Amino acid sequence: MFVKVVEAISKYAIPFIFLGITIYGLFKKVSVYEAFTDGAKEGFTTGVRIIPYLVAMLVAIGVFRASGALELLTKVLSPITNAIGMPGELLPMALMRPLSGGGAQGVMSELITTHGPESLIGRISAVMMGSTETTFYVLAVYFGAVSIKKSRHALSAGLLADLAGLLTAVYVSRLFFGA
Amino acid sequence: MINFIWAGLLISGFIVGIINGNVDAVTNAAIESANTAVELAIGLVGVMALWLGIMKIAEESGLVEKLAKGLKPITLKLFPDVPADHPAMGAMVMNMAANILGLGNAATPLGLKAMQELQELNPKKDTATDAMVTFLAINTSSITLVPATSIAILASAGAKTPTEIIGPTIIATTVSTVVALVATKYLGKLPKYQVDYSEDLESEDAK
Numbered sequence: 388m389f390v391k392v393v394e395a396i397s398k399y400a401i402p403f404i405f406l407g408i409t410i411y412g413l414f415k416k417v418s419v420y421e422a423f424t425d426g427a428k429e430g431f432t433t434g435v436r437i438i439p440y441l442v443a444m445l446v447a448i449g450v451f452r453a454s455g456a457l458e459l460l461t462k463v464l465s466p467i468t469n470a471i472g473m474p475g476e477l478l479p480m481a482l483m484r485p486l487s488g489g490g491a492q493g494v495m496s497e498l499i500t501t502h503g504p505e506s507l508i509g510r511i512s513a514v515m516m517g518s519t520e521t522t523f524y525v526l527a528v529y530f531g532a533v534s535i536k537k538s539r540h541a542l543s544a545g546l547l548a549d550l551a552g553l554l555t556a557v558y559v560s561r562l563f564f565g566a
Numbered sequence: 567m568i569n570f571i572w573a574g575l576l577i578s579g580f581i582v583g584i585i586n587g588n589v590d591a592v593t594n595a596a597i598e599s600a601n602t603a604v605e606l607a608i609g610l611v612g613v614m615a616l617w618l619g620i621m622k623i624a625e626e627s628g629l630v631e632k633l634a635k636g637l638k639p640i641t642l643k644l645f646p647d648v649p650a651d652h653p654a655m656g657a658m659v660m661n662m663a664a665n666i667l668g669l670g671n672a673a674t675p676l677g678l679k680a681m682q683e684l685q686e687l688n689p690k691k692d693t694a695t696d697a698m699v700t701f702l703a704i705n706t707s708s709i710t711l712v713p714a715t716s717i718a719i720l721a722s723a724g725a726k727t728p729t730e731i732i733g734p735t736i737i738a739t740t741v742s743t744v745v746a747l748v749a750t751k752y753l754g755k756l757p758k759y760q761v762d763y764s765e766d767l768e769s770e771d772a773k
Contacts (some may be wrong), residue, residue, distance in 0.1 A: 539754070
């Protein structure tokens with residue numbers, strides 16, 4: 388029921404926004420075509436402006452992944468994850484999630500295929516995927532779009548939130564789906 | 567912090583690559599990632615233009631201002647430095663709604679629009695304001711009602727009730743959003759994250 392309602396909202400939200408804004412604009416006597424093109428012309432500059440930031444971030448992450456450094460970090464951190472009751476198989480997922488959305492999705496698919504879609508590990512990885520964002524990507528794109536170089540505490544706060552989301556995903560999934 | 571993490575990823579990647587003897591793969595990854603970054607950025611141009619166009623109509627008709635005023639009680643608590651009827655508020659609210667509903671395609675352009683509006687209020691253009699940091703933290707930890715990607719992958723792998731992950735996801739994202747808000751509030755008070763705005767005003771006067 389809940390899913391149906393949310394799915395319906397997701398499906399109709401964008402058509403409704405486009406309709407609503409255009410009709411309201413006409414009603415308020417806005418030159419809608421001119422306003423639209425006026426706003427849209429900034430699309431290109433925004434896209435181009437984020438290129439250097441995105442290149443810097445994705446290259447560093449790409450190099451880190453391809454070298455095998457991620458596996459090395461997994462080995463180093465495994466005593467900690469064992470101590471807090473997180474299955475070791477999930478550590479690559481947790482480390483990959485803030486770095487790369489596509490990479491994390493790959494790790495999740497692999498875990499679900501290996502352990503099965505009804506397994507605890509498969510389910511936890513799916514919850515982890517939905518519980519956090521690709522913090523590094525968001526940071527690069529959002530600050531890059533306005534040429535902010537000093538991001539202050541944004542990364543620390545974002546990573547703390549990721550950590551909280553990932554750990555909660557493990558514990559809540561265990562409660563829901565049994566240890 | 568970002569300097570150390572960025573350099574750390576890059577340096578450890580190349581060193582581990584050299585030790586592991588797969589330095590060719592690492593070099594290729596660097597070049598491929600650079601290409602991917604440009605493709606992603608250019609791919610954003612169309613949808614960005616679309617949303618910026620629609621948002622401009624909403625702005626000129628006064629709709630964004632109305633939306634921002636309606637949600638004043640919440641937004642003023644989250645972003646005390648942003649005037650309640652500023653266009654940034656409208657764009658931020660729409661971005662958050664898009665994230666909660668899982669409308670990724672709409673969320674990024676609206677979020678970038680919000681950042682541009684917030685930048686207008688920023689006295690020091692190369693340094694993030696408190697409102698920007700808070701907005702980004704809410705964004706990356708966003709409460710999610712339906713994790714569509716995860717459900718789709720579970721379903722295609724043959725899960726009988728893939729939607730059962732919705733409950734845990736809502737709880738986990740709520741916790742991470744609360745942590746994000748608490749973290750931005752207290753980290754922002756640390757001396758190393760303080761911004762000295764007075765200096766800039768003086769140098770502007772001197773010009």
